[in-house]
Amino acid sequence: MKLTIGEQIMIHRLRANMNQKEFAKLAFPDLAAPHMKVQKIEGGRQTPTAEDLASIARVLSLTPGELHNMEVTVEVAQHSGTQISEKVLKVVPKIRTYLAAMNAMADLPDESAIKFVIA
Numbered sequence: 001m002k003l004t005i006g007e008q009i010m011i012h013r014l015r016a017n018m019n020q021k022e023f024a025k026l027a028f029p030d031l032a033a034p035h036m037k038v039q040k041i042e043g044g045r046q047t048p049t050a051e052d053l054a055s056i057a058r059v060l061s062l063t064p065g066e067l068h069n070m071e072v073t074v075e076v077a078q079h080s081g082t083q084i085s086e087k088v089l090k091v092v093p094k095i096r097t098y099l100a101a102m103n104a105m106a107d108l109p110d111e112s113a114i115k116f117v118i119a
């Protein structure tokens with residue numbers, strides 16, 4: 001399951017323990033109301049530019065490419081024992097479905113897991 005860029009940014013921000021306002025001030029210090037920009041991006045009402053993504057990634061200590069690779073990030077976090085907070089699960093309900101599929105796949109033998117991924 002692929003999350004939107006806004007959902008991915010929100011998850012990374014929450015993982016960094018930043019609220020929207022403090023994150024926005026760091027990512028867009030030159031804007032009069034930076035939190036409005038972040039709110040629109042995270043809500044899917046505004047597509048971030050390449051410059052926006054670079055600024056957001058810098059604040060989150062990520063590369064712009066890592067912002068687009070949430071499935072891998074979630075999978076690695078799940079396999080390394082890191083748990084996603086209930087707050088994130090409530091905000092981004094699609095993650096719960098993805099993690100349930102990952103957990104189901106983890107219980108399958110390797111041959112069945114490959115068929116599960118391809119299907």
